[in-house]
Amino acid sequence: MDNRSFDEYAEKYDEWFLKNKSVLASELALIAHSLKQPGRTLSIGCGSGLFEMLLKKEYNITIQEGIEPSESMADIAKKRGMSVRIGTAEDTIFGDQEFDTILFNGTPSYITDLEKAFTHAYNALKSGGYIVVADVPKESSYAMLYNLAKTTGSWDHDMLINIRPEFSYPIEFVVSANWRTTPEKIELVKKVGFQNLEFAQTLTTHPLYSNDRSEQPSSGYDRGDYVTIRAVKP
Numbered sequence: 001m002d003n004r005s006f007d008e009y010a011e012k013y014d015e016w017f018l019k020n021k022s023v024l025a026s027e028l029a030l031i032a033h034s035l036k037q038p039g040r041t042l043s044i045g046c047g048s049g050l051f052e053m054l055l056k057k058e059y060n061i062t063i064q065e066g067i068e069p070s071e072s073m074a075d076i077a078k079k080r081g082m083s084v085r086i087g088t089a090e091d092t093i094f095g096d097q098e099f100d101t102i103l104f105n106g107t108p109s110y111i112t113d114l115e116k117a118f119t120h121a122y123n124a125l126k127s128g129g130y131i132v133v134a135d136v137p138k139e140s141s142y143a144m145l146y147n148l149a150k151t152t153g154s155w156d157h158d159m160l161i162n163i164r165p166e167f168s169y170p171i172e173f174v175v176s177a178n179w180r181t182t183p184e185k186i187e188l189v190k191k192v193g194f195q196n197l198e199f200a201q202t203l204t205t206h207p208l209y210s211n212d213r214s215e216q217p218s219s220g221y222d223r224g225d226y227v228t229i230r231a232v233k234p
Contacts, residue, residue: 010072012170014048019167023203024054025214027134027226030202031105032059033217034132034228039100042066042124044089044117045107049077063103067092089117094124101130108135108185109177118192125233131194133229138179140225142207146174165207182221185229194231201227 017024032055035041043052046066055061066084068074074084085092090113094102102121104111111117121131136142145164149155153175155168186197200217201224203210210225221227 010048010070010076013073013173014050014076016167016169017050020165020211022211022214026202026210026217027051027106028054028058029214030200030217030226030228031055031103031132031134032061034134034198034200034230035061035101035103036130036230038063038103038130038132040065040098041101041103042094042099043082043103043105044094044121045069045104045110046077046082046084047073047106049080049082049084051105052077052082053080067094089120092120094120096123097126099124099129100126101132103132103134105132105134106136108133109179112178114180114185115188115192118188118194122192122194122233127233129233131189131229131231131233133185133189133231134226135185136179136225137221137227138181138184140203140227142203142225143179145207146177146179150174150177163208165211167211182227182229189229189231193233195234196232198230199227200224200230 041063043063043066046068052063064082066077066082067087068084069088071086074086077084089111102125108114155164155171199221200219201221202215202217203225204223
């Protein structure tokens with residue numbers, strides 16, 4: 001993908017989450033639920049390090065290492081105490097059996113060759129280590145709205161008036177994304193060798209209302225607009 005949007009609009013990323021505090025709280029609770037004593041963790045596409053900072057503050061979960069293609073985003077994450085390597089998920093070798101957990105939080109939609117990225121993650125995990133894949137599924141209400149905005153090129157199209165959230169995800173990030181269904185990601189996770197998949201979900205109300213209150217995660221992936229897949233390397 002083209003990383004220029006994230007370089008040019010890095011501050012908009014945090015601004016969107018901070019305006020959508022209940023959405024942020026719901027997603028944060030889901031990530032914390034899916035990490036479960038993560039040990040040494042690498043965050044792929046850590047962005048500004050916002051989630052990592054809040055996971056430490058609110059859940060005492062420490063993630064100090066990340067990979068991020070956007071230098072502007074990485075600079076913010078470094079100021080928040082993370083050690084960040086500049087690179088893409090496809091082209092960066094994460095290591096060899098170094099990590100207990102590898103987290104893809106909201107990044108699969110921005111990774112072109114997801115199978116290659118998952119293969120790197122598999123190789124970098126210790127035996128018994130976990131991959132955690134979190135994203136907006138293509139079949140979800142949020143992704144349907146995003147794809148409509150992407151097609152029209154704007155949140156201001158007549159078809160989106162009165163159904164878009166008050167604080168919509170920046171269009172610069174929407175047009176850069178390529179959402180995949182949860183079954184597509186399941187297939188890739190299994191293909192590279194991961195086993196014992198577990199699923200959790202949040203944001204189960206329409207995007208117009210999902211910021212009204214925060215949610216606790218529930219199991220499955222059949223109704224959530226943000227879903228995690230957790231799987232183990234045997």
